[in-house]
Amino acid sequence: MTLRVTQNILNQNLLFNLLRTNKTMDQLQEQVSSGRKINKPSDNPVTAVRGMFYRSSLNEIDQYKRNADDGLSWMTSTDEALDEVTSVLQRVRELTIQGKNGTNSETDRNAIAEEISQLKEHLGEISNSQIAGKYIFAGTDVKTPPYSSATKEFTNANNEKLELVVGQNNTVQINVKGIDVFNNDGAGGIFKVLSDIETDFRSPNPGSTDHLAQLDGQMDNLLRHRSELGARMNRMELSISRIDGLEVSTTRLLSGEEDVDMAEVITNLKAQENVQRAALSVGARIIQPSLVDFLR
Numbered sequence: 001m002t003l004r005v006t007q008n009i010l011n012q013n014l015l016f017n018l019l020r021t022n023k024t025m026d027q028l029q030e031q032v033s034s035g036r037k038i039n040k041p042s043d044n045p046v047t048a049v050r051g052m053f054y055r056s057s058l059n060e061i062d063q064y065k066r067n068a069d070d071g072l073s074w075m076t077s078t079d080e081a082l083d084e085v086t087s088v089l090q091r092v093r094e095l096t097i098q099g100k101n102g103t104n105s106e107t108d109r110n111a112i113a114e115e116i117s118q119l120k121e122h123l124g125e126i127s128n129s130q131i132a133g134k135y136i137f138a139g140t141d142v143k144t145p146p147y148s149s150a151t152k153e154f155t156n157a158n159n160e161k162l163e164l165v166v167g168q169n170n171t172v173q174i175n176v177k178g179i180d181v182f183n184n185d186g187a188g189g190i191f192k193v194l195s196d197i198e199t200d201f202r203s204p205n206p207g208s209t210d211h212l213a214q215l216d217g218q219m220d221n222l223l224r225h226r227s228e229l230g231a232r233m234n235r236m237e238l239s240i241s242r243i244d245g246l247e248v249s250t251t252r253l254l255s256g257e258e259d260v261d262m263a264e265v266i267t268n269l270k271a272q273e274n275v276q277r278a279a280l281s282v283g284a285r286i287i288q289p290s291l292v293d294f295l296r
Helices: 007-034 045-099 106-127 178-182 189-202 211-258 262-286 291-295
Strands: 163-167 170-173
Touching: 007 262, 045 106, 045 163, 045 189, 045 211, 106 178, 106 189, 163 211, 170 211, 178 189, 178 211, 189 211
Parallel strands: none
Antiparallel strands: 163 170
């Protein structure tokens, strides 16, 4: 039995193919205008899910990056402050050696004591260093000044770490605990040592305390904490480098899923336009002429 192809079948097939071509052209034109392979999940659900995963990963990476940058800024500020503390202790040591000279008059000793007093005041200012309104030597109690200008003492006893997440299962401590630097002996620390030295130089009968040994002990403690901080800064810089690389690779994967090959899409669009023109031209011959056409 032979299937009879009617004029109605020809017309329906023509319209069906034209609609399919128009739909393809619409998709290609949308890709050209947006620069993306898919513009709604229904275009390609699998690609859409992968794209959402990569975008979520990029948001996570961006947060890690901000954390790492903030952490490195905090640690840099801390290292600069500790460098100032080192300079203060070195100057106090020089003055202490100078003051031990037996040829110094009472006026000379008082002048040395006064400079040490000013250095101690500066040390208090350093211990109250801030970044973005937060005290860097206050542990987790970042809103309270760790050094009291009224009592001239380091009053903060917070012994907590400040940590930032800079990757999956990667947490880095960014702070140096102020109590470990400025009051490491629990009896006044650096400020007590400087106060004792000042008192001795103001006294006509100085004590026999070995202040140089005390200063050297404080200096060794300070250098140890600076060394640990430097190691953590190196680790943070490595984390930043790793995050940057992860961001580049994830962006490349996302681009591979979502971005179109513009040259390929334009070529396909031109091909579809040619197909449509050919279909319309052929369709004009397929559609049966009307009675009006015969009467012309």
